[in-house]
Amino acid sequence: MTPTTETLTAERILEATEEVLRRHGPAKATVVDVARALGVSHGSVYRHFRTKAALREAVTKRWLDRTSASLTGIVAEARDPEARLRDWLAALFTAKRRKAGDDPELFATYQVLTGENVEAVGAHITDLTGQLTRIIRDGADTGAFTVTDPPTTARAVFHATARFHDPGYAQDWDQPDIDAQFEAVVELVVRGLRA
Amino acid sequence: MTPTTETLTAERILEATEEVLRRHGPAKATVVDVARALGVSHGSVYRHFRTKAALREAVTKRWLDRTSASLTGIVAEARDPEARLRDWLAALFTAKRRKAGDDPELFATYQVLTGENVEAVGAHITDLTGQLTRIIRDGADTGAFTVTDPPTTARAVFHATARFHDPGYAQDWDQPDIDAQFEAVVELVVRGLRA
DNA sequence: CAGCTGACAGATTTCAATATCTGTCAGCTG
């Protein structure tokens, strides 16, 4: 669409791919479309990404990483672990809910992409449970939580709150009492962690 | 397949429909197939079910009700509520896991059917959380659990354990550490309930 | 005459021909 004289980089291709996915959706977005948007031939795209699948995987990773990055701040804070845990879970829920609510079509597009890239999703979940592990370990160290194995407990907390971050439940996130449901689960989980 | 002289009842039609669904899958199972299996014309099936959708809904309800029924025994027992809660959750997980593992194709068929009949699924969930509410209320009464609003807490417990009964997670149920994951979540939840 | 049949209209699905896309690579270009 805006052919420039700038060098063709992986980054520029990823940007263009996101735009094409947003416009055409996951089923109709083709490598030819991406090349056209960049004003190059589709052969050039294959110089940077071996296959269409690799290109889509890279876009998916970028998108997932942006979500993780927005939460690292809470992990690093030097505050009461219980408050940090509550804030982290609420921030994750809020972020996901906003993405699903603000642009449902784009969200659906990324649901298709994550379905194609189970491995990237696995890495993302490892990343998120790693963040949770740090908070829970802090809580165990300060004595706020009673936990024998922080990584296992972090995974348990992540699974127990899945309803509020797993995209598969997105259709429930505009129920009127969803916040009350969230509070009830968080309360149950936090009580289960306390000393 | 086995044309009998017996009267055509809703029950016999449901039986035949299950069989046709098992044989042909949800996409190819037609009302004509069901009629053929019963040795009648398809017009006769429409005498008992107004539409194909109504027929499939009835089959779905029957299937869901069979699952709920298998758990009522645990609810009614006069034992330690915590043990009953653990047993109930384990029984639900075991039942679902067996269904998914024993006949994956049939399980996939019912996943399609439940997707078509969100309302019936809602009723099923209400049924299950109702059973949970009874156990949790017993726990509150005996002082084993500290709970202010049993129905709300029951829903929270149900949501927190979704990974182990929601069919959407069936693909994870044969992970080698799934039992450890289940134990970790149940432990967290039970600790959250205790006085 | 209660219950069933089967022909029918409109909706949906299937299938095969056609078009488009993916991934490669020999050669062009700046």
Add this chain to the structure above:
DNA sequence: CAGCTGACAGATATTGAAATCTGTCAGCTG
């Protein structure tokens, strides 16, 4: 000569005509 192009073969998707299915109902049958 590094990076890009565009023609190509095989794979995948689209399309529209034909086949099948859904739901109705007038009339048949036991």
